[in-house]
Amino acid sequence: MYKSAKRGSSVYESLRRAIIEQALRPGVKLPEDSIGETFGVSRTIVRNALVRLDAEGLVDIQLNRGASVAEPTIEEAYDIFDMRNCLEREVMQRLCSMDPKPIVKALEAHLKEESASLGKDSTRSIRLAGEFHILLAELTGSRILANYVNEIVSRCSLILARFAQVHSAECGVEEHVEIIAAIAEQNAEAAIEKMGAHLHSVQNRALLNPEDSREENIVEILSRYRGIDKAN
Structure with missing residues (x-):
């Protein structure tokens, strides 16, 4: 139980930092399977981390559409x-x-x-x-x-x-x-x-930008955030 909670906290902190540092930009999809594979955890642990971030307004979870980084109006x-x-x-x-x-x-x-x-x-x-x-x-x-x-x-x-x-x-x-x-x-x-x-x-300084058409590779991005709780 303790180990699972620790892993969940690590996934949460990593995703949160990636969003705040703008590595994961608004609208980017957050597939549970890709995130789970990246951090070596179950989809349940990933889902719990995403729910926490949804409660903070950083992630948007929609029924049958999954989770994505929130897009404020x-x-x-x-x-x-x-x-x-x-x-x-x-x-x-x-x-x-x-x-x-x-x-x-x-x-x-x-x-x-x-x-x-x-x-x-x-x-x-x-x-x-x-x-x-x-x-x-x-x-x-x-x-x-x-x-x-x-x-x-x-x-x-x-x-x-x-x-x-x-x-x-x-x-x-x-x-x-x-x-x-x-x-x-x-x-x-x-x-x-x-x-x-x-x-x-x-x-x-928050002026509208043209849409950024770059394709985000979530696995590549999140691989840089593994183990941040150990480094800080």
Whole structure:
């Protein structure tokens, strides 16, 4: 039972990261048999992982049609960004009322990783940009707030994968620097303003792209994600 649960968690984490890093793009089919063969697990384990991702809005499961990476509509995109603004505004408010030293230390360590990935590893850069915002929420100490931000940031990755211009999905590292500076000064008004401007610029980059006709090889893509829970 424990071994099965561990395998299921590994498949879930691998699929989730592949979606967030935009290796698996919106609309890509997720056949249970191919995924099971890639990770060496049963279709039942794969199905459970897909159900979890469906609950998070990252996968769309349809009766008799199977699962695919979710394809947010433009209306959903605007709604998600509105909700994200509300959540991250609350994050800024809470962080600026706390001792800034440990917060800034953690954020600067993450920023160092972001900077190192720019121009070298686009998939890692995309993921780290989103994880910066998740880390902000985690540092508030509110598990509920962190869970909500985690889910909505992940769904924003899908929006950017579907609508953004090529290579425009990376959050601006310089904008992250400005947000950290405002938190260090415990200036809630400035932090909220910087975060709002940052999210507005991310949203503005979400412009419609021509349909990408490239054929996705899911086995080839997911083979790069085997064992990520062991490596991280």
